[in-house]
Amino acid sequence: MKTALYPGSFDPITFGHIDVIRRSADIFDRVIVTLAVNSDKQPLFSLEERIAQISEAIKDIEQVEVKTFGGLLVRFAEEQKAVAIIRGVRAVSDFDYEFQMALTNRKLSGDIVTVFLAPHERYSYLNSKIVREVARLGGNVECFVPEFIARALSRKFEMEER
Ligand code: PNS
Numbered sequence: 001m002k003t004a005l006y007p008g009s010f011d012p013i014t015f016g017h018i019d020v021i022r023r024s025a026d027i028f029d030r031v032i033v034t035l036a037v038n039s040d041k042q043p044l045f046s047l048e049e050r051i052a053q054i055s056e057a058i059k060d061i062e063q064v065e066v067k068t069f070g071g072l073l074v075r076f077a078e079e080q081k082a083v084a085i086i087r088g089v090r091a092v093s094d095f096d097y098e099f100q101m102a103l104t105n106r107k108l109s110g111d112i113v114t115v116f117l118a119p120h121e122r123y124s125y126l127n128s129k130i131v132r133e134v135a136r137l138g139g140n141v142e143c144f145v146p147e148f149i150a151r152a153l154s155r156k157f158e159m160e161e162r
Contacts, residue, residue, distance in 0.1 A: 001029045001030060002028050002029050002030070002083050002084070003028065003029065003030040003031075003032065003080055003081055003082040003083060003084075004024055004027070004028040004030070004031050004032070004082055004083065004084040004085070004086050004115065005031075005032050005034045005073070005076070005077050005080065005082045005084070005085050005086065006020065006021060006024055006031055006032065006033050006034060006085075006086040006087075007034040007035075007036060007069070007073055007085060007087075008033075008034070008035070008036065009035070009036055009041055009043060009050075009128070010033070010035055010050050010053070010054055010128065011041070011043045011044055011045055011050060011128050011132070012044070012045055012050065012053055012128060012131065012132075012145055012149045012152070012153065013050070013053055013054050013057050013128075013145070013146075013149065014123070014126055014127070014128055014131055014144055014145050015123055015126065015143075015144060015145060015146075016088060016090070016119045016120075016123035016126040016127070017057075017088065018057055018058070018146075019088075019119040019120050019123055020086065020088040020117050020119050021033060021058060021061060021064055022061060023117050023119075024064075024086045024115075024117065025061050025062065025063055025064050027115075028063075028084065029063060030063050030064075030065075031063060031064045031065075031086070032064075032065055032066070032067050032080060032082065033054050033058060033064060033065070033066045033067075034066075034067055034068075034069050034073070034076065035047065035050055035051060035054065035066060035067070035068045035069070036068075036069060036070075036073075037068050037069060037070040038070050038071070044132055044156060045152070045156070047068060049152070051066055051068065053148075053149055053152065054066045056146070056148060057146055057149070067080075072108065073085065073105060074105050074108045074109035074112055075109075077109065077112045078109060078111075078112070082112065083111075083112065083113065084112065084113050084114070084115045085102075085105060085112060085113070085114045085115070086114075086115050086117060087101070087102070087114060087115070087116055087117070088116075088117055088118070088119050089116045089117070089118060090118070090119060090123070090124045090125070090126070090127075091124060091125075098114075098116065101114070102114035102116075126144055130144075131144045131145055131153070132153070135150070135153035135154065135156075135157060136157050138157075141153060
């Protein structure tokens, strides 16, 4: 049974992330979408909101679950008996940061490999930050995220305006 972690902040989860999750589920027996608790970033959505969003977004993909983690990712990977960390790489611009993380994680735990997956090219420009920005400025984000997340984004920014 081969388990992989797919870590990130998912603020919010996008069609690009979901595409990578589907590809991971084709390769591994169990995929844990792993939500970082203590990221440096100040998130738009709370941890509970993001867990609920991810759970809804992955509900039709077998062998995928969501968990949160704090501390070092490789320690959590060891606890979960994961053999791999999945990262989506969209463009060369992602590479420096991803390579640095992969090599750091390998130094910390030689048993866990990082697997880079390319999402479908239709999502190659997409990230959560862009989605938040478009939604904050009143743009339609339904081509970037599931409809229920697009609605949650609208509600969030409407509340902020009040
Ligand atoms: O979606 P993101 O923000 O690019 O995800 C980054 C994340 C959460 C995967 C990364 O910051 C991480 O692994 N954090 C956990 C702390 C850790 O293990 N750091 C050492 C690896 S460089």
